[in-house]
Amino acid sequence: xxxxxxxxxxxxxxxxxxxxxxxxxxxxxxxxxxxxxxxxxxxxxxxxxxxxxxxxxxxxxxxxxxxxxxxxxxxxxxxxxxxxxxxxxxxxxxxxxxxxxxxxxxxxxxxxxxxxxxxxxxxxxxxxxxxxxxxxxxxxxxxxxxxxxxxxxxx
Numbered sequence: 317x318x319x320x321x322x323x324x325x326x327x328x329x330x331x332x333x334x335x336x337x338x339x340x341x342x343x344x345x346x347x348x349x350x351x352x353x354x355x356x357x358x359x360x361x362x363x364x365x366x367x368x369x370x371x372x373x374x375x376x377x378x379x380x381x382x383x384x385x386x387x388x389x390x391x392x393x394x395x396x397x398x399x400x401x402x403x404x405x406x407x408x409x410x411x412x413x414x415x416x417x418x419x420x421x422x423x424x425x426x427x428x429x430x431x432x433x434x435x436x437x438x439x440x441x442x443x444x445x446x447x448x449x450x451x452x453x454x455x456x457x458x459x460x461x462x463x464x465x466x467x468x469x470x471x
Contacts, residue, residue, distance in 0.1 A: 383439040396461045412459045418444040419455035
């Protein structure tokens with residue numbers, strides 16, 4: 317081994333050992349500025365309002381309250397099997413489609429008092445075309461499989 321290598325080897329060894337034992341410096345701590353929210357205005361109105369209606373369309377209204385609390389069996393007797401069932405535990409959404417008038421009848425069912433029984437908690441009629449409107453009674457009447465008896469309101 318050359319004299320230069322012999323004399324440089326200890327220095328190189330010390331340099332490598334020093335590099336291995338040195339701890340990295342932690343990054344500097346940067347504190348985020350504190351944001352103080354502005355004082356609320358006195359005229360702030362937090363009342364929930366329904367979405368604005370489409371111009372020229374009558375305001376939305378729920379279908380007959382008679383539909384709420386019906387059982388799944390009663391719905392099947394009135395409307396037949398649903399065209400589509402979407403399960404979102406614990407609820408089920410039943411969808412019925414009509415071509416004339418072009419509408420969708422939705423029922424949202426939740427578990428009832430008895431085990432494995434479902435009851436309607438919400439019902440809604442929607443037009444199948446954007447911007448169109450449809451009368452709830454027309455849609456329900458078009459989808460009924462069991463026609464109401466004369467003199468008795470449809471459920």
